Amino acid sequence: MKTVMATGTFDIVHSGHGFYLNEAKKLGGEDAKLVVVIARDSTVKAKKRVPVVCEEQRLEVVKMLKPVDEAYLGHTGDMFKIVHEIKPDIIAIGPDQHFNLDELRKELKKRNIDAEVIKVTKYKEAPLDSSCKIIKRIKGMEFDEDIFKNCQH
Template identity: 30%
Template sequence: MNIITFGTFDVFHVGHIHILERAAELGDKLIVGVSSDKLNIAKKGRAPVYCEEDRLKIISSLKCVDEVFVENSLELKAQYIKDFNADVLVMGNDWSGKFDHFSDLCQVVYFPRTPSISTTEIIEVVKRIK
């Protein structure tokens, strides 16, 4: 079974590891779409801390990840699911319900986020320390 997930994976932390490892346990192959720098700016109104190339390198170096690609558009998620022949889409539960419309293409699973950690919070803490 092919599992697919998407994320920015900026300021990589243990919460990212948890969701990727749990996603990998659902199938034989874990495919990860990493948001492009341009997409991240459009989504979040800021550039990622780590550039696209570095984030791709970080994710591709994980033993639980089998394939990585650049996600250039939120509107292409259905196409990515089809292109990679995904059986399951995994997302964090902060997105609960928002991807249910893909259930005609694959199973959609939402995993609980790791408590007390988020990239946004880490960035805010670092800003205050400066």
């Protein structure tokens, strides 16, 4: 059985996330194990924006997704530490993740990590196929304040 590692922020989970995880798992064959590493809040803040959903809740939701066998929070600092711990056969890079694949492969080799790096190129297009699009849609909506009276925080 091959272990496939997929990574991401998974802030406001949408159908594109599910599609990416299904495609990642397929890379390992029929009986592949999919392990997902969720970016820490500090990493997301440094590279993207402040996440809407905290890291513990993002981890909890990702663990519930059908293709996911295991999920963990990444480490702060050295992103390769978790790769050493999981020891994946394949690292799946998402279609919207901007890694230099050759540099990533060189760094893995330098660290004696024997994992194949494969870019998932298929992408599920939908009107709300990114967390940013969802956030923008919500920001543009008008809500009756009464709707929030029964919301739990």
